[in-house]
Amino acid sequence: MTKSVGIILAGGLATRMGGGDKGLLPLGDGTLLSQVIARLAPQVGALALNANGDPARFSDLGLPVLPDSIDGFAGPLAGVLAGLDWAAAQGATHVVSAAADTPFFPRDLVSRLTQAATDAHAPIALAATLDPDRGPMRQPTFGLWDVALRDDLRSALEGGLRKVVQWTEKHGAAQAVFDPDPFDPFFNVNTPEDLARAQILLETAP
Structure with missing residues (x-):
């Protein structure tokens, strides 16, 4: 039986926002984070945050803050690994990752990823959005990851691997494809203009 916990990936450098923690930018009555x-917590048994540096800046969230265990900026897979190690300590079978700058991802993300992995007998399932011209477009920071893969991932990262899809394809990752109507649910905030658009979507989207 699948027992999933969640990891929010907040370890990005946010260079297009001038640096700092994108997740702490204001949105609605709170922040991006x-x-x-609010979207991921109801879908998982427990939740943690992957971020580097002083964890005290997130103390008001009441979440465990997990730093990367791989030296240097190793990208989102390092955050997934931190989540896998934490999930194993929680007795979970899987961890579900979500990006800290993507505030409108589906409220059925975890159930859809779990179903995709089960149907394909796959240890990983990635979210994707359906592009009418190009077909499914993968969202590699949104995935379901089997805890049993953590040592394999650690070895790959220590060997220099950084591209998510390169590693997930090796393990035959399944896909859960989401409809982009009325807008891409995986729209993420990279610029001040994106943040302004997110505020409008928050106020007007159904």
Whole structure:
């Protein structure tokens, strides 16, 4: 039986926002991160945050803060690994990852990823959005990851691997494809203009 916990990936450098923690930018009555937490927490048994540096800046969230265990900026897979190690300590079978700058991801993300992995007998399932011209477009920071893969992932990262899809394809990752109507649910905030658009979507989207 699948027992999933969640990891929010907040370890990015946010260079297009001038640096700092994108997740702490204001959105609605809270922050980007508070919107992400509100969506993911009901879908998983427990929740943690992957971030580097002083964890005290996230103390008001009441979540465990997990730093990367791989030296240097190793990208989102390092955050997934931190989540896998934490999930194993929780007795979970899987961890579900979500990006800290993507406040409108589906409220059925975890159930859809779990079903995709089960149907394909796959240890990983990634979210994707359906592009009418190009077909499914993968969202590699949104995935379901089997805890049994953590040592394999650690070895790959220590060997220099950084591209998510390169590793997930090796393990035959399944896909859960989401409809982009009325807008891409995986729209993420990279610029001040994106943040302004997110505020409008928050106020007007159904």
